[in-house]
Amino acid sequence: MAASTSTRRSLARPIALACAAVLALGACASPSAGPGGLYATPIGNAPVTANPTPYSTALFCLADYARRYNLPSPRIAVGRISDYTGTVSSDGGRQITQGASLMAISALGKSGARVVERFDTSVSELELRYANNRLIGDGVHPETPDDPGYRRILAGQVPGSDFYIVGGITEVNYNIRSSGADLGGGRADGAGFSGVFRGRTFVMNIALDLRLVQTTSMEVVDVISYQKQIVGREISAGVFDFLNGNVFDISAGSSGFEPVQLGVRALIERAVLEMMANLYGAPGPQVCLDAANDPLGTFGATGGYYPAYNNTGTNNAQTRSDPSRWHDRRDGNVRRGRY
Incomplete structure (x- = not known):
């Protein structure tokens, strides 16, 4: 009888802990909407930020260069920049973004180009x-x-339009090269602990082909083809041991894969940068060394715009890139004016 009571007591504690965990999880989401009209509050509070690539700075530097020397921009339209790779993910969706044309329009805006709408x-x-x-x-x-x-x-x-840009994403090559190592160790008799370490690296690439066409004559005046490699890494380690009749299995790891769609944006921005530098007659990246760049320009990491009012001192390309601007938890101006 004493053994049976002891067994019941030993089982009661983990059961109580499991019930408490279930109740705690149940408190996070409710089948009844709360006073604010929500079943649950969404997690995460990261603010909206700019989405630049390593070539974005050069794009709006090129825009400042053109404005500083009053270099006229031809009117440019963007047509279809399609995904010609045909790659499909396991869940049925496309592996490569279908919004390459929109990325090209944003890149032209960063470069200060005069863009006319032809896409939609x-x-x-x-x-x-x-x-x-x-x-x-x-x-x-x-x-x-x-x-x-x-x-x-x-x-x-x-x-x-004077010119238009068309083209497509033409290559996706998976697993160009991969490498890894697995290391494990432990006693042959099973006593003591055993451990394992694993590391992996994967490399793939994507490629883009764009062309600049003169609208009136339909002559292809510029062709650019670029590729970019994408890298992924995975590292994990674990320890397994028996201790006083208990089993311990502890593992940890991290993995990361360079964003493929951001790689597509970088390809497009580099191609647009080269095309616009040619149309502006810019000699090269050395134009960015000029200290006369206007810090309150209307071209920046989020794109370009035409100011409707004389308010570029407080509403310009630089302030648009501020992650705290207009955020109700980060911008004191919004908090003070909250209803």
Whole structure:
């Protein structure tokens, strides 16, 4: 009887701990919405940050160079930059980003290029059709009350492009080279502890082919092909031991894989950088050595924009890259004005 009671007591503690853990996990998510209307509060508080590549700094440096010397930018459009590799992941999705054209538009914005929209013209075409049927009104001006106020279509109101960029992602080569090592050790009789160490390195690459086409003549005036290698690493170690009838298995490790899609963005930014440097007539990277760069420029790591008001002193490309700006937990201005 005493042994049975002791056994029950020994089992009661782990069962109680398991129940407490279940209750604690249950408190994190509830089937009933709380006062704020949420079942659970999302974890994570990382702020929104800029998404530069090693070539972003050179892009907006090139934009400052063009503005400093009043170098005109041709009007450039971006067409389809497709994924021609056809790679598909195990869950059915694409391995390579389908947004390469959008990355090229952002890169052109960083370089200070004059960009005209040709990638998605659905809204403009719809409004043009509405305006042609006199369905869109811009309001009656008080000085001309007899004016019906509908939007007029003027000949030549849409600027044309001088050049456009097209191309595609043409290569994905997995496991160009891999290497690793496994080390393990322990006593042959099983006494004492045993340990294992494992390390792995993988290398793959992606490639891009872009071309710059003159719109009026459809002549290909520039062609660029680049590739970039991607590296991944994995390290793990563990210890296994028997101690006083108990089993201990302790392991730890870390792994990292260079972002493939960020590699695609780097390829595109390098290609756009070379094309725009040619169109600006820039001699090379030495243009970035000029100390006359405007620190309040409208080109930066997040792209370029045309200021609608004279507020570049407080709203410019540099402030757009600040991870604390507009964040309700990091920016005191937002906290003080919170409702």
